Amino acid sequence: MELDAFRASLDDWLDAHAGALAPEHAGVGTLDEQVAQLAKVKRLTYDAGWMRWGWPERVGGLGGSTLLRAYLGEALASRDLIETGIYSLTEVLGPTMIDYARPELAAEMVPRLLRGDEMWCQGFSEPGTGSNLASLSCRATRTDEGWRVTGQKVWTSFAQYADRCVLLTRTGPPESAHRGITAMFVDMANPGITVRPLGTMHGGAEFCEVFFDEVVVPFDRALGEEGQGWSVAMDLLPFERSTSLWHRGALLNRRLEQLLAAAPAGALTPSEVGHAFLQLFALRARSRATQYRMAAGERLGPETSVDKILLATAEQAVFDLVAAGLAPEVVLGDDAASDAWRTEFLYSRAATIYGGSAEIQRNIVARRLLDLGADA
Numbered sequence: 327m328e329l330d331a332f333r334a335s336l337d338d339w340l341d342a343h344a345g346a347l348a349p350e351h352a353g354v355g356t357l358d359e360q361v362a363q364l365a366k367v368k369r370l371t372y373d374a375g376w377m378r379w380g381w382p383e384r385v386g387g388l389g390g391s392t393l394l395r396a397y398l399g400e401a402l403a404s405r406d407l408i409e410t411g412i413y414s415l416t417e418v419l420g421p422t423m424i425d426y427a428r429p430e431l432a433a434e435m436v437p438r439l440l441r442g443d444e445m446w447c448q449g450f451s452e453p454g455t456g457s458n459l460a461s462l463s464c465r466a467t468r469t470d471e472g473w474r475v476t477g478q479k480v481w482t483s484f485a486q487y488a489d490r491c492v493l494l495t496r497t498g499p500p501e502s503a504h505r506g507i508t509a510m511f512v513d514m515a516n517p518g519i520t521v522r523p524l525g526t527m528h529g530g531a532e533f534c535e536v537f538f539d540e541v542v543v544p545f546d547r548a549l550g551e552e553g554q555g556w557s558v559a560m561d562l563l564p565f566e567r568s569t570s571l572w573h574r575g576a577l578l579n580r581r582l583e584q585l586l587a588a589a590p591a592g593a594l595t596p597s598e599v600g601h602a603f604l605q606l607f608a609l610r611a612r613s614r615a616t617q618y619r620m621a622a623g624e625r626l627g628p629e630t631s632v633d634k635i636l637l638a639t640a641e642q643a644v645f646d647l648v649a650a651g652l653a654p655e656v657v658l659g660d661d662a663a664s665d666a667w668r669t670e671f672l673y674s675r676a677a678t679i680y681g682g683s684a685e686i687q688r689n690i691v692a693r694r695l696l697d698l699g700a701d702a
Contacts, residue, residue: 368442
């Protein structure tokens with residue numbers, strides 16, 4: 327299906343099914359409510375075929391350009407039907423699962439993710455390693471029954487809801503750095519896994535600590551070959567900064583429109599609005615180009631760090647504008663609308679941290695794109 331036809335047909339369907347798709351909660355909702363809403367929307371759009379477009383037929387998709395699924399997420403975000411952070415896990419984890427899992431495993435599991443029957447999480451970051459992924463220490467040891475995994479992950483988004491985890495483990499000696507890492511697809515129901523949610527200042531518990539204590543993982547759940555985990559990670563990380571950022575940009579565009587409609591006359595100056603608009607426009611222009619590169623089959627790489635920098639800048643610019651234009655509501659409001667503005671403003675403060683901090687992204691741009699020095 328071509329993009330224009332897909333867009334028109336999807337918009338008509340979304341309008342016709344607005345009641346069934348609408349959230350049952352007011353305002354931003356709790357994390358439990360957001361997760362339940364996402365599962366409902368994914369189930370309805372999958373069963374109607376929309377969620378399957380843009381994904382390969384070998385994993386239950388209907389084929390077609392990746393632009394189709396980029397527009398689906400944009401349309402859902404623009405109608406406030408999904409929380410884009412949770413929705414992004416599909417775009418981040420699904421493609422790498424297809425690239426590296428055994429074909430039979432991908433064919434079995436990816437439809438569950440697309441339909442919302444399961445949630446997955448990403449077990450990369452660890453305490454004490456910061457952004458130095460090559461120094462991870464969560465260890466997997468070979469046994470007769472499979473890998474035995476012991477260690478800890480942190481900042482694992484939505485692990486308390488996840489059925490599976492794309493996990494990076496160390497299978498080589500510590501000095502092997504990135505060459506001794508193996509990626510695995512782990513069932514979160516396995517004995518030995520403990521999940522502890524971490525509260526954040528915006529009132530949610532999106533992030534978690536995850537502990538692995540002698541967790542058995544079958545050998546056929548490896549993603550790629552033993553020691554190929556670094557390649558898996560380098561395949562996955564650009565997807566954090568591609569289609570999922572396009573969806574986030576669509577949400578920010580809606581928030582800017584809503585702010586301009588809600589702000590009292592004179593509360594915002596043209597220069598303030600213009601600054602936020604330009605930041606958002608730059609993000610959308612760059613992200614659109616990334617979508618078309620991906621649709622053309624180009625391999626994404628470190629250049630997507632530019633997209634992430636622009637996303638963080640735009641998100642904070644939009645919500646700085648919210649704080650200026652709706653200060654009484656953000657600070658003192660006690661209704662659902664005020665709570666939603668306040669929650670999203672607080673969450674925006676983390677935009678320069680989540681998905682790779684702004685400092686790390688600028689280092690990647692400097693070293694890998696501008697050749698201003700070797701990686702440490």
